[in-house]
Amino acid sequence: MTAPEPLTPADCDLKDFAFMPLDVSRLRDSELASNETPEACWAAVLLWSASWHQVPAASMPNDEMWIATQARYAIRGKIDKAWKDVRPGALRGWIECSDGRLYHPVVAEKARDAWKAKLEQRWRTECGRIKKHNDRHEGANVPKPTFEEWMSLGCPQGHPLFVPRDTGGNPEDKTGDNASKRQGEGQGQGDPTTSVPDGTGGMPPVKSPDQMTKDELWAAGKSLLAQAGTPEKQCGSIVGKLVADYTPEIVIEAVRAAVIERPADPIAYLKACCQHAAGQRKAPNKQEALEANNRAVADRLAAELAGAEQ
Structure with a gap:
């Protein structure tokens, strides 16, 4: 049987x-x-x-x-x-x-x-x-995919999204102003008429973390931090500090692991991964990240309550 x-x-x-x-x-x-x-x-x-x-x-x-x-x-x-x-x-x-x-x-x-x-x-x-x-x-x-469409695409999350090119106004000004903004939001996508596949509604091809380029991983890492509630302006600073404290190679691998694991507190998880790679601590796990996230939520609520009382 x-x-x-x-x-x-x-x-x-x-x-x-x-x-x-x-x-x-x-x-x-x-x-x-x-x-x-x-x-x-x-x-x-x-x-x-x-x-x-x-x-x-x-x-x-x-x-x-x-x-x-x-x-x-x-x-x-x-x-x-x-x-x-x-x-x-x-x-x-x-x-x-x-x-x-x-x-x-x-x-x-x-x-x-x-x-x-x-x-x-x-x-x-x-x-x-x-x-x-x-x-x-x-x-x-x-477009926002339906749940069934999202499932059929392999549940992509945190990947770079397509940013349309602005053809109006001064091209030089637009290019200069938007260069930094595009980083992490579809960097390297190129001409939308040739780089975005038909039928995706403007979404880039789904890639696994192992297939992502360095720039795509940077973008995914910043996206993870933003989804966890980190202010957008601080996401780049946090990643930059990790690079300063460790090495770009160590941070890239930490981001790759975070994209796979989807920890509740990506900041704590990224730091723990870098520390582990540098031989400073044991490998992180999801429970540690979850506990760190719970502590962060509790601290934030306490601060909000204190502000309300004042």
């Missing part, structure tokens, strides 16, 4: 989702709760929780030691003898899919919903960035 396809997308990553939905009525009335021992039920919940932060979410490796460890029935490399009695109930409902991993259908159902919500939020952020781009550039009319 052919193994079924994985129940969640291969890139389904919910590590930044601290909470896993739990359908109380569904669990209470399930065969697991009715027919299995309390020990098996608790082990099952631990496995669901462990799979929530695996990639793909709702899956886990088909490895006995790993599973027993997550269920708290292994210590110091040895599986507890009691595991053989608990295992059938703890693994109730899990199925092996074509990628060799085990998936739980109910957890996968919740994971797909959460993953779609996460992608929709990214799409709304990108639409907001496009709207801001159009507002800032006279004549720009980059």
